[in-house]
Amino acid sequence: MKEFFLSGASSQPLHIDYRAELNDEQFQVVTEGDGPCLVLAGAGSGKTRAVTYRVAWLLEHGVPADRILLLTFTNKAAKEMVVRAETLLKSYPQGLWAGTFHSVANRLLRMYGDRTPFGRNFSILDEDDATDLMKLCIKERKVKITGERFPSANVMKNIMSYSVNARLPITEIIEDRHPALMAYIADILEIAKKYAAEKERQQTMDFDDLLVKLLELLKNDNDLREQLATKFAYILVDEFQDTNIIQAELVDLLSSVHRNLLVVGDDAQSIYSFRAAEIKNILDFPEHYEGAKTFRLLTNYRSTPEILAVANAVIKNNKEQFKKDLEAVVKSGDLPLLVPAADERQEAQYVTEQILELIEGGTKLKQIAVLFRAAFHSQALEFELMKRNIPYEYRGGMKFFERAHIKDAIAHLRLTRNVKDGMAWIRALQLQPGFGLATASKAASFFGELSDIGAALSSTPPFSPKVMMGWKKTADILATMMAGYSPAEMLRNFAGSDGYNEYLSAEYPNVRERREDLEQFSVFAEQYQEIGPFLDAIALTGDFGVRVDDPASVGADATVGPYDSTDDKLILSTIHQAKGLEWDSVFIIHLAEGSFPHQRSYGEEGGMAEERRLFYVAATRARRRLYFTYPVTSGYEHIEIRQPSQFVKEIPRDAVEEVRLRTSTPSWAQNSYGRGDYNKPYNRQVTQDFDDEPTIVLDNHGERISKPMPGSFLRNIDDL
């Protein structure tokens, strides 16, 4: 702590009783966290608590807020940490550097970007823009197709992103993961070059660039590195198990002067290797930082011992892992339930009914979550929830800022800051008749040579008369928009412009809703004074809490039904998005081989271990009740028999209670009126054997549809 003790701020009376509010391990982390520190924090062990108290402790001991850097992976986590620190300190920690890696990198690049070829006014490409740009690069290369399909822009982007983040040559990645594409290797490498060059020319960065360009800058500019590493006296990193090489190197450089680097993480919750998270960062931390202290937070304050028993048992099957069993302090509860369902539909019905029962028992809807491996797994459930009028909030899927009309507005705004932003030009111009991709690209190049948007508006581009008409419209929209000053004003001018409204009403049936969205967007914009920070916030957050495609918000009146308010909603979420969160009751659905673990994980090195960590993350979200469900069959025309997830099989038989569903009407067995007629008799049955191949499906006459297998209906897990 040395120099900071002298600063005088510590003369204020301490009002936080660290000793009383933290357990021994947490207290150690908070008070002895100087130098390089690794905090292995199990799920629900008060990790956020330890970090926020540490920040509070530093501040109370006179460390200036702007000399503390707190890095997280999600905006939500960053916000939560700051809010909790604020609550502790009873004042907002003004000046604290807290944010995601990407947002902090952006902030630094806005300050020092003039030392890079990108300048300080670069645009940020979101995932769609980046993919579109990649498409253009592919198109331009005019690849000769030789039998094998050429990778889509999306695939190309993924390969290149992985190459950057894992710091592996593209060729090696192609050889390893897409050997068939080696036929195109020369083209692919050229396209990669083109993509990079194009971004530089357009003064735009994709998400990866934010980290990479900052890292390059710090490596090449000794003065700046020295300056920043001196500035940041304390660096704290959350979810360190999910950092990649680039991120680890960034914090390494930024902490190179003071060496006060405290990283928190749980190797058992590393679930982002697909974007090159390097679990070695956390496993090798003690070797990499000489004299590093290691702390372990193993007391779990969240879940019942029954839930932890399941999570601990399954994760044990991963060999490369710090050994640790979470210990529960919460009192004993019910055994987790294991529920095989005849098909997706019955699974959805079961989940829905249980949710209704939980609510009757006094649980709030928002204290219940349904988690799944992949976004589309929730489809059947969403039908059922809609049918029963259960309001829910879907995490993931279409983000507000990804909606077409919102992106239109953003594209026009972006041009006012960076006239070289080709993707913004292409998007804006293509709204007008006369502009297709080809013409818009050419126009973007033309305008990209100019100094700023003003020059573009007063230029005389070499367009044909028809194209010129379209350009006049765009120019008019831009001019109308720029009559405003703040982001909100500009947005309202944009939404009110004749040019854009003509486009909207010509193109879409629901103009009114789209205009309302734009108004909502303007309201959101009111908290920003300047266009730059506003655009950055949008690019780096993707959402601002507005629920998209939310059928429930219409019917759920605050005073009707057992739901106490409109924000009391069931949570549907992918497991990835659920990390760090907790609920009273959690359903994990689609626990069948091929769904979870995901099909593609079988062939990937370390894939199964990662899926298992995902399972671990999912199970440890639950406080009191945990349900595992899976469909035994899937498909309608061609019925497919599913195996339960291998993770289900890894659960000790006495650690769960198996539920047998009585009315097992696969939807294909129901009458042709669809919508389940529960009174109608049905005869089809499904049997399932856990050990080897299934199974038997009987039709209405008791005839076998698939291969014979003696066995009872939905065999008990005890038969394993």
Add this chain to the structure above:
DNA sequence: AGAGTGGGCCTTTTT
């Protein structure tokens, strides 16, 4: 070159 239409494809996870 752009716009409109029909068929094939694919569906992990995210800052």
Add this chain to the structure above:
DNA sequence: GGCCCACTCT
């Protein structure tokens, strides 16, 4: 079920 591409016509 949605998106993307290729094809055709203007």
